[in-house]
Amino acid sequence: MNKARRNPLNIAAAHAILLTYTAIALFPVFVILINSFKTRKAIFREPLTLPNEESFSLIGYQTVMQQGDFFLYFQNSMIVTVTSLFFILLFGAMAAFALSEYRFRGNTLMGLYLALGIMIPIRIGTVAILEMMVASGLVNTLWALILVYTASGLPLAVFILSEFMRQVSDDLKNAGRIDGLSEYTIFFRLVVPLVRPAMATVAVFNMIPIWNDLWFPLILASSEATKTLTLGSQVFIGQFVTDWNAVLSALSMAILPVMVLYVIFSRQLIRGITSGAVK
Amino acid sequence: MPRIRWHILVFLAPAVLVYTAVMIFPLFNTLRLALYDEIGQVRVFVGLANFETLFGDPLWADAFWNALGNNFWFFCVHMLVQNPIGILLAAILSQPRLRFAALYRTAIFVPTILSFVIVGFAWKLILSPIWGIAPGMLDAVGLKSLFAPWLGQDGTALTTLALVSVWQFVGIPMMLIYAALLSIPEEILEAGEIDGITGIAAFWKIKLPLILPSIGIISILTFVGNFNAFDLIYAAQGALAGPDFATDILGTFMYRTFFGFQLQLGDPHMGSAIATAMFGIILLGVCIYLFGIQTRMRRYQL
Incomplete structure (x- = not known):
């Protein structure tokens, strides 16, 4: 050197x-x-x-243990994050497969339509989302949050996953077709296992913003039973401003789960960012 | 008639349905609602009246321009502080055979994964004159006279919060630039060395031009992120974005307007008007980037 x-x-x-x-x-x-x-x-x-x-x-x-229902908040956050990720990955991978595998009329247009949401934040539509959730009775349920996070996570997921799916060899899929596998079997048995690393990257990218979001829990699901950990600690700290012991402990308890997740997934996250998945 | 390939439909349908129903439809519905108002519990089409109120009524206009101005300053601080620091850290980290590089990278990224609630309160406590960590530390280096309750003063609150946000997100430009720097082939740097360009000169003359596209992407990501920011201000200063609206940005302004606060009732139609304005600003920024900057940027094939 x-x-x-x-x-x-x-x-x-x-x-x-x-x-x-x-x-x-x-x-x-x-x-x-x-x-x-x-x-x-x-x-x-x-x-x-x-x-x-x-x-x-x-x-x-x-x-904190006596006054705040942190286990419930934690459970809500877990349910919302895991379910949203599941749907983002499942629906995202399916759509990415359709766009990257088949030629059909409107393919490019559909790709552009789905990519629109990468740059436009979903928060702009909050007023209408709230009205829709009230009308459908989903307000103050975890489903409202799951739907919103799934919708907002899909554009980037489709974009990243279709890039990766184009790299899956055609010979493999055609071999499957000759063996009489249906298109569904080819997708679930052949393609999904091969793009698993890309799916992990998508999951890690989406996980942290969903877990940390304050806006939608505050607006769509602020009832006691549906508070997420982020909203729960916000409200708890607001009520206990002068109790410094409680505030500091609540903050520590909110930090802990994210740190654990980060320690487990930091390699995946950093590899995902540095491998240019978001270019 | 061509055969319909049902499996394509089955693969596309769930994503397209959820995305259309929960994201695209509400987005346009919000833009539509901005043209309506509620008169005697009936929703009435009022054309651009809401925008006339927003820009014409001094009470609304002052609040809007205040929020927009604050939002611009918030963005400027990010561009002037966050991105240069991110580039500096990435440039240092990307030096070949630097020891503990992975460790530094992981540690510097930690604030980015924390929620705004944690970040907002943690800094509020640290900067609090009551607790005295910040004044105590300044005292230790003989600068106690510099301390002021930064978050509580009109003049400094917004900049302080912007710097807290910079502290939180510096990891993102750092990572993206780091990735861009690693992808520069060794041969180019070696060719520069033979011509006598090394060290800092190599950074300015060789690496920086090559990573300009990444800097462009980071700028537009920062722009979109800043113009729909809300959480940090809400967590640290509440919905009123105190003191005296000094930290009010478009996100908090929209939240207060459509959701209501304290004694003021929420007004979904004015909220939609503000959302429409935000949409326009973000769209304008993205278009300037896509057509004005990205197409003119020189790209080098590596």
């Missing part, structure tokens, strides 16, 4: 900048987490020290 590109001073500077930024990125999370395990006095007296024997306290978490 060339000397000019391996200058030790440059390397030290590079690490210094990256370390500084890493500290900036992680500092707020760190402060919230450590202070959620402290007594109220210690939170204010020494906000930057780790909890020790004297200052350790779980009082905040106790309040």
Whole structure:
């Protein structure tokens, strides 16, 4: 390797900048987490020290457990996210297969129509979505959220998956046809297993925005029984503003599931972004 | 008559139905509702009257231009701070054989996965004069006099929130630029080295022109994201986007208008009018990008 590109001073500077930024990125999370395990006095007296024997306290978490129904919120978030992802992947892959596999009149037009939603945010249509959900009685049900997230996730899913499906070899599919497999069997048995990595990328891209969304839960499903974790913690924190122990613990509990998901899926996510799936 | 291939229909139908019913139809229905009003509990076609109110009535117009102006500033801060930092971090990360690169990448992306609620409240607490983390840390470096309750003052609240949003999303430009930089072939950089172009000069003269298309994509993603932003402002400052509407952007303005708040009743038709304006702005931005910037950008085949 060339000397000019391996200058030790440059390397030290590079690490210094990256370390500084890493500290900036992680500092707020760190402060919230450590202070959620402290007594109220210690939170204010020494906000930057780790909890020790004297200052350790779980009082905040106790309040959260007693006052907020966080397990229900968590369950709602799980149901909404997993179901939406399931439909995005199933419907998205089916449509992507139709667009990439068959020639039919209106194919390009249909592709453009489905791609329209990539650039236009679904939030613009909120007023009419709310009216529709009220009229159909779906308001304050998890189905309202699932439908909205499925619809808004489909455009990008179809776009990415059809790119990948074009790469699946025609010989394989034709061999299947000669063996008498139906088009459905070819799709589910041959094509879907081959594009599984692309489907995982689509899932990871959609997962985080759905889990974190505040707008639609607030407008479509704000009843106690349908609150998602994001909305639930927003409301809980709003009510307990002055109870710092409870607020910090609620924040930590909201951070935890996302962090777990991120640790599991970060490789997939980063590989998805860097492999140019969103170009 | 050509044979109808039913399986194509079966494959397409679910996606097209859900997408049309829940996304495209409401979108156009919202644009249509902007032309109606409710008079005596009956929905009446009023033409462009809602837009006349929005732009003509000083009460509405002031609020709208305030939100739009704030939204532009919000976007500018992202373009001036988020994207340069993202490019810088990506340029450093993409150096060959940098140690711990994966670790840095993963850590810097952490804020992006957190919800706005967490980010909004966490920063609110940290910047709070009551808790004293921010003043305490400034005190440690002898700059305590610089501290002010940034989120509570008219002049600084919006910029502070924009910077919080930058903090949250810097990972996205970083990742996309990083991917673009990695795809530059080694031979081009080596050819530059032979001509004596190395280090920072190589970045400005070789890499930057090659990643311009990615920077364009990031800019338009930032634009669309910023002009339908809502969550962070709502989580940190509430629906009233305080202090004194200093942090009001189009998303919060639309929410207040159509959903109502405190004593004001919601007005779906004025809400639709604002949504239509947002739609127009986003469409304009996307068109400027697609026809004005993207087609004129020089692309190099690698």
